[in-house]
Amino acid sequence: MKSMIEKIINKLNGIGTFSDIRITKTDQENIYFERGNLKNVSNSLDEYHIGVRVLIKGTWGFASSTEIKEEKIDQLIEKAVKNAKEGSLFKDDKIDYIPQKPFVGEYIFVPEKDPFKMDLFEKIEYMQKIAKNMVGREKIVHSMLFAHFYKQEKYYANTEGTYSHTILYDVRPSMMVISSDGKGVQTRTYPGHMPGRRGGFESFEKFNFFDNSEKIIKEAVDLLDAPYITEKNADIIIGGSQLALQLHESVGHATESDRIFGMELSYAGKTFVKPEYIGNFKYGSDILTIYSDAGDKRGLGYHPVDDEGIPSHRVNIIKNGILVDQQTSRFTAQKLGLEPSSNMKATNAGDFPLIRMTNLCIEPVKGSLEELIRSTEKGYLIDYTKTWSIDDNRNNFQFTTEIGWKIENGELKSIVKEPTYYGITKDFWNSCDAICGEDEWTMHGTFYCGKGEPGQLMHLSHGVSPARFKNIPILPKE
Amino acid sequence: MKNMVNKFKSIFQGYDDFKFKFTLSNWQTDFYRFFRSMTNYNISKNSLTLEATVYKGKKSYSFEISEPNEKKLKTKLEFVNKFIDNLPEDPDFVDIEKDTTVKELPSINNNILQVPLTKKIEILASIANKVKKYDHKIYGTFITNFVQFYIINSNGVNKYYELSPIMLDVKSMSNKNMASVIESFGGADFSNFNEEGFEKRLLNKVELSQLDIINIDPGKYPVILSPAAIGEFITYLGHTINGRSIDTKESYFIDKVGKKELPDYIDLSDEPLNEGTIPYFYNQEGKTLSNLNIIKKGVFENFMVDNYYANKLKMNENGNMGTNLVLHRGMDELPDMIANIDKGLYISKLHYMNFMNPKETTVTGLTRDGTFYIENGKIKNVVVNLRFTESIVNILKNIIMLENKLTSIPSSTNYGNFFIFSQLMPHVLVKDFSITSSTNTL
Structure with missing residues (x-):
């Protein structure tokens, strides 16, 4: 493959200001149980994509195909060039590219248990035991257990001499039960909204699904008779699973700098962040530091080099509550006077790279969750996302979680159903008065961060530990 | 090929x-x-x-x-x-x-x-x-x-x-x-x-959009939903009108077939053969599609049921997928609908909507790309983007005027080898629409 890529780069040299080529090979397997029965086992192996991107007259042209044949390359390049040249007819703000030093890198992740080499029946048998355990339970009307195994090999090269080769493995396991008493319906999921992890089948096993299935069954049934929160404001401790999504929606997307320039306005939206906020905007409380680190190998967002040739490195986005940087591309970094943050990525080589979160994390502070609960006189611990929604500018959000626990005098009491909180991004993060420490810090991951047109679903991670937020508006329900 | x-x-x-x-x-x-x-x-x-x-x-x-x-x-x-x-x-x-x-x-x-x-x-x-x-x-x-x-x-x-x-x-x-x-x-x-x-x-x-920009307080307002906005609510409702939602017990319409749930003038159908839309002749399994009444004169008539759920739930298969939803026209002109409002809103487009509880058809989401304040029957101001929290069934129950013409609204699944669909929707005037907070921004 390397020699083929070299030939393509030779063809691209001299075409326009900058060009790059990506080839990906993706393997995926899904195993899905419903009500204890194997409903679907499917795979898609050796899915190849090739994508060529050229920058001509300050305009991008892109063409891709699933057909990897040397004799088709000229056709692909020709199409990308045509797209750039014709696209430049409607352009008055050209993209200049500050040249980057070439980078050569390789990273091969080796899972403990390669799901694509394991015996299929070993996986099925392991999962079936868990799936069967959720069946025949009183008031549980539906249950499912799902595993998505993923492997992607990627080659990236550009006309600046950068070359990278990676092989990565991700797994996304999840389970859900639905309870009903004939009137209402409640759901409980595990391990929550962001169950994606780097690794092989061993990552699935670490979640201890069997024991946790007992827990979610009990909670789903108990929720049917649980009260709603009736207060209009409350102190809330947000568990890691939900906090990862809160971070994702109200900081992650808000600090993607393509949104500042309206490049995502037609679909994903804008951001309330303005260029002049960088360096002085009080995004959160003093204890809040949020960083993007594509170089953290624990996360799904790891890469040696991004999809336009920027090596991975840590960038503080918010430092001690102040917005200090953005997630950038080479284009937007230049526009904002920043260094590129290594956040340009595409789902596969058939997709155009966009500014994407990689591993966006909240720096841990101190203490355990138990200590945090003990220090809370009155409030709620809430977790496990049920509904999420945020506005076009990433300013007004509303989240409902599946479950909450009332806290009184530092102790967890009864459960509440569908706690719904809302707020304005800046006010919310400034109300954060405690963040748990390193021991509570976990990398949560998703396979489904949607962005761009045509839409791309990205794998990425958020490292968080539970945190407390004061006097948060609650949407009461009778 | x-x-x-x-x-x-x-x-x-x-x-x-x-x-x-x-x-x-x-x-x-x-x-x-x-x-x-x-x-x-x-x-x-x-x-x-x-x-x-x-x-x-x-x-x-x-x-x-x-x-x-x-x-x-x-x-x-x-x-x-x-x-x-x-x-x-x-x-x-x-x-x-x-x-x-x-x-x-x-x-x-x-x-x-x-x-x-x-x-x-x-x-x-x-x-x-x-x-x-x-x-x-x-x-x-x-x-x-x-x-x-x-x-x-x-x-x-x-x-x-x-x-x-x-x-x-x-x-x-x-x-x-x-x-x-x-x-x-x-x-x-x-x-x-x-x-x-x-x-x-x-x-x-x-x-x-040149009008002055204002904010409004949360509360219940009469709103005119554009064809795109009502179309998006109805697309979401479609997720609770299929075989799977019956099987998981999450459909609002379980046990409601043949029952009058909505006003007489609400007719909703899935019309894959309608030439005013992007026609779909077969579903993904190859079932040949026909137009299907979902709600007729306010009475819930049919779920959209594919081969699998038809057999599993002992229902008739129609194979419809909700790709071509049509909310039938009414008798009203848009200017008359605007004139009918003392203090209310016109909503052009929705954003980031999600179910809070599918069984109750409750959703939350936001407005964007043209929310206007109507006062004394006239469009007076641009309004910042707003959050709503509502039940879709309540929205349909609260429709008091329906436009006398339909607009074709395209949408796309956007991901993977994406498909493009279209619906036919009128403007609708809905009473008591619940605005729950403001974004304070456009």
């Missing part, structure tokens, strides 16, 4: 004890994206994909092959044949689709060729030039797809169709205050695109 299908079919048929279904799709898109009145990027993509499921008794295995050929398929089937006996059975297994009826389909143009990039740019440059005097710039997408699709199974299903939908979304946004409005076109026939009419409708909205 036809030869390839026949070869694949004979390879599958070589395994006597297998049942099978497969689709072979050749998918192409020319996807132009623009921002700040200039090119963002143009993407040309193509892919050839085989998706298949093999059945042996009540056991099944599914796979996908990118750029398939005979060798890849034979290797895959040999692999499946070795282990399928050891898979656990699915006690809920039902036989695959049996509907072998074939529709005579209209011939279509390949719109990737009919509407080349230079033509797209010519149209958009003209629009950009016209909104410039309002200090606006345009943002959006101009998509043309061409898809060839074969659906084959061992019960004799052998269907083929082509689609070449077009979708144009143009947002015009003020450089000064970010007030934005949107106009869309979608369909299968580009000759239906009236450039002058499109520009005129967009410019009328741009004029309105």
Whole structure:
């Protein structure tokens, strides 16, 4: 493959200001149980994509195909060039590219248990035991257990001499039960909204699904008779699973700098962040530091080099509550006077790279969750996302979680159903008065961060530990 | 492609004890994206994909092959044949689709060729030039797809169709205050695109976006929902009107067939054969589709039920997918609807909506791209983006006026080898619509 890529780069040299080529090979397997029965086992192996991107007259042209044949390359390049040249007819703000030093890198992740080499029946048998355990339970009307195994090999090269080769493995396991008493319906999921992890089948096993299935069954049934929160404001401790999504929606997307320039306005939206906020905007409380680190190998967002040739490195986005940087591309970094943050990525080589979160994390502070609960006189611990929604500018959000626990005098009491909180991004993060420490810090991951047109679903991670937020508006329900 | 299908079919048929279904799709898109009145990027993509499921008794295995050929398929089937006996059975297994009826389909143009990039740019440059005097710039997408699709199974299903939908979304946004409005076109026939009419409708909205911007308090308001906005609510409702939602007990409409749930003047149907939409003649399993009444004169009549759930739930299969939803027109003119409001809102477009509780049809989401304040029967102000929290069934129950004409609204699944759909929707006036907070921003 390397020699083929070299030939393509030779063809691209001299075409326009900058060009790059990506080839990906993706393997995926899904195993899905419903009500204890194997409903679907499917795979898609050796899915190849090739994508060529050229920058001509300050305009991008892109063409891709699933057909990897040397004799088709000229056709692909020709199409990308045509797209750039014709696209430049409607352009008055050209993209200049500050040249980057070439980078050569390789990273091969080796899972403990390669799901694509394991015996299929070993996986099925392991999962079936868990799936069967959720069946025949009183008031549980539906249950499912799902595993998505993923492997992607990627080659990236550009006309600046950068070359990278990676092989990565991700797994996304999840389970859900639905309870009903004939009137209402409640759901409980595990391990929550962001169950994606780097690794092989061993990552699935670490979640201890069997024991946790007992827990979610009990909670789903108990929720049917649980009260709603009736207060209009409350102190809330947000568990890691939900906090990862809160971070994702109200900081992650808000600090993607393509949104500042309206490049995502037609679909994903804008951001309330303005260029002049960088360096002085009080995004959160003093204890809040949020960083993007594509170089953290624990996360799904790891890469040696991004999809336009920027090596991975840590960038503080918010430092001690102040917005200090953005997630950038080479284009937007230049526009904002920043260094590129290594956040340009595409789902596969058939997709155009966009500014994407990689591993966006909240720096841990101190203490355990138990200590945090003990220090809370009155409030709620809430977790496990049920509904999420945020506005076009990433300013007004509303989240409902599946479950909450009332806290009184530092102790967890009864459960509440569908706690719904809302707020304005800046006010919310400034109300954060405690963040748990390193021991509570976990990398949560998703396979489904949607962005761009045509839409791309990205794998990425958020490292968080539970945190407390004061006097948060609650949407009461009778 | 036809030869390839026949070869694949004979390879599958070589395994006597297998049942099978497969689709072979050749998918192409020319996807132009623009921002700040200039090119963002143009993407040309193509892919050839085989998706298949093999059945042996009540056991099944599914796979996908990118750029398939005979060798890849034979290797895959040999692999499946070795282990399928050891898979656990699915006690809920039902036989695959049996509907072998074939529709005579209209011939279509390949719109990737009919509407080349230079033509797209010519149209958009003209629009950009016209909104410039309002200090606006345009943002959006101009998509043309061409898809060839074969659906084959061992019960004799052998269907083929082509689609070449077009979708144009143009947002015009003020450089000064970010007030934005949107106009869309979608369909299968580009000759239906009236450039002058499109520009005129967009410019009328741009004029309105010049009004002063205000915020409003949370509360219940009468609102006029644009065809796009009511269409989005109804699309969400569609998720609770299918077989799966009955099976998971999450449908509001369980035990409500034949019951009057909504006002007399609410008629909702799925009309895949309606020529005013982007027609879909077959569902993904090859079932030949017909138009289906979902709600007739306020009475809930039908769920959308595919082959699997029809068998599992002992219901009649219709195969409808909610790809072509039509909320039928009423008797009212839009100006009369506006005149009917003392203090209320016009909502153009929704954003980031999600179910809070599907059984109750409660959702939360936001407005964008043109929310206006109406006072004493006149549009008075642009309103910042607002959050609503509402039950979709309540919205339908609270419709008090329906526009006397329908607008075609395109939408796209956007991900993977995405499909483009269209609905026909009128403006509706809804009372007591619940605004729960403000974003304070546009």
